[in-house]
Amino acid sequence: xxxxxxxxxxxxxxxxxxxxxxxxxxxxxxxxxxxxxxxxxxxxxxxxxxxxxxxxxxxxxxxxxxxxxxxxxxxxxxxxxxxxxxxxxxxxxxxxxxxxxxxxxxxxxxxxxxxxxxxxxxxxxxxxxxxxxxxxxxxxxxxxxxxxxxxxxxxxxxxxxxxxxxxxxxxxxxxxxxxxxxxxxxxxxxxxxxxxxxxxxxxxxxxxxxxxxxxxxxxxxxxxxxxxxxxxxxxxxxxxxxxxxxxxxxxxxxxxxxxxxxxxxxxxxxxxxxxxxxxxxxxxxxxxxxxxxxxxxxxxxxxxxxxxxxxxxxxxxxxxxxxxxxxxxxxxxxxxxxxxxxxxxxxxxxxxxxxxxxxxxxxxxxxxxxxxxxxxx
Amino acid sequence: xxxxxxxxxxxxxxxxxxxxxxxxxxxxxxxxxxxxxxxxxxxxxxxxxxxxxxxxxxxxxxxxxxxxxxxxxxxxxxxxxxxxxxxxxxxxxxxxxxxxxxxxxxxxxxxxxxxxxxxxxxxxxxxxxxxxxxxxxxxxxxxxxxxxxxxxxxxxxxxxxxxxxxxxxxxxxxxxxxxxxxxxxxxxxxxxxxxxxxxxxxxxxxxxxxxxxxxxxxxxxxxxxxxxxxxxxxxxxxxxxxxxxxxxxxxxxxxxxxxxxxxxxxxxxxxxxxxxxxxxxxxxxxxxxxxxxxxxxxxxxxxxxxxxxx
Ligand SMILES: Cc1cc2nc3c(=O)[nH]c(=O)nc-3n(C[C@H](O)[C@H](O)[C@H](O)COP(=O)(O)OP(=O)(O)OC[C@H]3O[C@@H](n4cnc5c(N)ncnc54)[C@H](O)[C@@H]3O)c2cc1C
Numbered sequence: 001x002x003x004x005x006x007x008x009x010x011x012x013x014x015x016x017x018x019x020x021x022x023x024x025x026x027x028x029x030x031x032x033x034x035x036x037x038x039x040x041x042x043x044x045x046x047x048x049x050x051x052x053x054x055x056x057x058x059x060x061x062x063x064x065x066x067x068x069x070x071x072x073x074x075x076x077x078x079x080x081x082x083x084x085x086x087x088x089x090x091x092x093x094x095x096x097x098x099x100x101x102x103x104x105x106x107x108x109x110x111x112x113x114x115x116x117x118x119x120x121x122x123x124x125x126x127x128x129x130x131x132x133x134x135x136x137x138x139x140x141x142x143x144x145x146x147x148x149x150x151x152x153x154x155x156x157x158x159x160x161x162x163x164x165x166x167x168x169x170x171x172x173x174x175x176x177x178x179x180x181x182x183x184x185x186x187x188x189x190x191x192x193x194x195x196x197x198x199x200x201x202x203x204x205x206x207x208x209x210x211x212x213x214x215x216x217x218x219x220x221x222x223x224x225x226x227x228x229x230x231x232x233x234x235x236x237x238x239x240x241x242x243x244x245x246x247x248x249x250x251x252x253x254x255x256x257x258x259x260x261x262x263x264x265x266x267x268x269x270x271x272x273x274x275x276x277x278x279x280x281x282x283x284x285x286x287x288x289x290x291x292x293x294x295x296x297x298x299x300x301x302x303x304x305x306x307x308x309x310x311x312x313x314x315x316x317x318x319x320x321x322x323x324x325x326x327x328x329x330x331x332x333x334x335x336x337x338x339x340x341x342x343x344x345x346x347x348x349x350x351x352x353x354x355x356x357x358x359x360x361x362x363x364x365x366x367x368x369x370x371x372x373x374x375x376x377x
Numbered sequence: 378x379x380x381x382x383x384x385x386x387x388x389x390x391x392x393x394x395x396x397x398x399x400x401x402x403x404x405x406x407x408x409x410x411x412x413x414x415x416x417x418x419x420x421x422x423x424x425x426x427x428x429x430x431x432x433x434x435x436x437x438x439x440x441x442x443x444x445x446x447x448x449x450x451x452x453x454x455x456x457x458x459x460x461x462x463x464x465x466x467x468x469x470x471x472x473x474x475x476x477x478x479x480x481x482x483x484x485x486x487x488x489x490x491x492x493x494x495x496x497x498x499x500x501x502x503x504x505x506x507x508x509x510x511x512x513x514x515x516x517x518x519x520x521x522x523x524x525x526x527x528x529x530x531x532x533x534x535x536x537x538x539x540x541x542x543x544x545x546x547x548x549x550x551x552x553x554x555x556x557x558x559x560x561x562x563x564x565x566x567x568x569x570x571x572x573x574x575x576x577x578x579x580x581x582x583x584x585x586x587x588x589x590x591x592x593x594x595x596x597x598x599x600x601x602x603x604x605x606x607x608x609x610x611x612x613x614x615x616x617x618x619x620x621x622x623x624x625x626x627x628x629x630x631x632x633x634x635x636x637x638x639x640x641x642x643x644x645x646x647x648x649x650x651x652x653x654x655x656x657x658x659x660x661x662x663x664x665x666x667x668x669x670x671x672x673x674x675x676x677x678x679x680x681x682x683x684x685x686x687x
């Protein structure tokens with residue numbers, strides 16, 4: 001049980017802290033959240049800055065501990081989050097790094113690192129959500145290309161993406177998990193229609209993507225044909241394992257702000273509310289410690305996050321909702337004013353128990369894969 | 378940083394588990410329940426010999442010379458096994474009260490209005506009486522104490538007329554949290570095992586999602602508490618310890634409740650061990666910094682104001 005960072009890790013932290021302090025003041029103002037092209041430009045600009053300073057590959061190549069330090073320091077300094085580069089840096093990139101050929105890694109990884117290309121994730125379909133393996137978007141081999149027809153939904157950042165990590169069915173007669181293939185689809189290909197969907201927060205974070213005989217070169221296939229499910233599991237373990245580190249740090253900051261706001265408004269004198277805030281503080285510190293635990297395990301297992309991510313995600317997604325519900329309790333009637341801080345975050349927190357595997361699905365995973373309870377329907 | 382247990386720590390944990398399985402098995406546990414509040418002095422002595430109480434005393438003082446993380450692992454195992462007795466008070470008294478380190482003396486200490494194992498104790502340490510760890514003779518304390526019909530058959534309790542909320546040492550709070558963690562882990566395992574074995578409607582009940590999800594939540598609570606308790610053992614920060622106690626209390630009580638539910642009618646019997654875990658968890662949750670006080674400590678720390686001595 002050692003929570004101290006090594007000298008080398010502390011050096012990395014110090015250098016990073018210094019660099020963040022030097023670049024953040026010169027950062028342009030954050031774009032309007034509704035202006036997607038501006039958001040893309042902003043997020044890619046930040047990624048480019050990281051690249052030039054030598055921090056671009058921290059999400060994949062560096063040790064999990066360095067990643068932890070990076071996300072911790074970035075959040076503390078108020079640096080931008082990955083934003084539109086989320087899929088490229090945290091899903092598609094790591095998958096290609098783990099499963100792609102040398103040529104594929106050379107083709108797709110550098111542009112993600114430089115902030116030149118943005119990825120989206122085309123997994124979910126109208127009839128394949130939690131039951132992802134029932135996906136039906138079809139890909140038929142025609143010479144050196146797959147011809148893809150079908151529909152994806154809830155595709156975040158689809159409007160501004162250059163590439164889509166796409167799951168398709170290449171063998172309809174095989175058992176469900178064995179007929180799926182992972183493709184890198186260029187979003188400017190003929191036959192793709194993107195129709196934005198409005199979220200309950202009013203923004204258009206995700207979209208429907210219609211695919212009508214889209215030609216995707218065979219060389220864009222990651223892994224073997226019909227081996228896409230296994231390739232996907234690599235991606236999902238990344239999604240659940242390390243994606244939320246920065247957010248936990250952010251939640252702890254929000255909580256401290258909330259405490260100060262409560263004191264200023266007098267809400268702090270309410271015993272129930274004050275103790276609720278106190279409990280949340282214990283909760284988020286524990287989630288931070290659990291992250292350190294998971295990172296230590298990942299470090300020991302060679303970098304691939306394990307199923308401990310499901311334990312974390314379950315607890316964190318509910319804690320985040322409780323945090324913003326508590327913020328609303330502090331705000332009182334002001335919780336109804338979307339112009340006030342925290343209220344939009346409260347709305348977006350509602351997606352946490354759904355996106356990237358619902359809480360029910362996470363409980364199934366924990367019960368069946370960690371506890372070894374029998375599979376059921 | 379490597380938060381995982383070192384090999385030595387794993388070996389220590391496994392060693393204590395083996396000792397308790399050998400020396401305090403289920404039969405001994407049930408015998409202790411029926412003995413109704415008498416302490417097995419021979420076992421106490423053996424714990425002393427094994428270094429349970431002297432674990433954190435420096436080697437030159439006859440101790441084992443280990444730290445809070447190791448103590449936490451020990452108490453986690455004690456909680457798992459439902460080991461009875463004023464373990465924390467005696468562990469804390471090692472090096473201060475003669476015989477405590479060796480398991481020759483049984484030491485208790487009041488916490489708020491309650492004191493446990495008073496009839497069996499040789500020494501009462503009460504920091505609220507007199508300055509600097511004042512001590513009062515056991516007889517004197519017994520005279521002013523009033524027996525309580527303790528909810529937990531494994532924790533005899535007395536109530537003191539004047540509540541002496543002396544400062545509870547942070548390590549006592551953490552060790553109580555560690556016991557809660559061990560109990561939570563145990564009830565989670567027990568529930569999962571029962572869910573695999575018990576069949577209804579032609580399948581193991583663990584294949585029903587309603588049962589499966591109860592078990593999943595039990596594991597989540599336990600593992601979150603584990604991260605909190607272990608980290609607090611490393612930092613020894615009083616606020617972090619308060620938070621760890623809060624989460625461990627919740628894990629122990631809720632996991633015992635869910636374990637009871639998974640056992641059906643059997644869970645409501647005296648015969649099943651579940652109630653022993655639940656009742657002990659209730660006792661520990663009420664003592665050594667109960668939830669409201671822990672929440673207040675956390676809240677105060679958020680504003681950077683010093684926590685009141687709670
Ligand atoms: C903000 C946001 C962003 C997203 N971004 C992307 C993206 O970029 N790319 C992408 O591919 N997808 C994305 N998704 C989709 C997301 O992965 C799915 O919404 C999710 O997997 C659930 O699928 P569903 O919406 O079809 O719900 P359903 O699967 O229909 O679930 C409905 C309800 O049934 C429950 N349920 C379903 N199956 C079971 C079961 N076996 N046991 C118990 N309960 C069950 C669920 O828990 C849920 O409560 C995003 C979703 C959100 C909210």
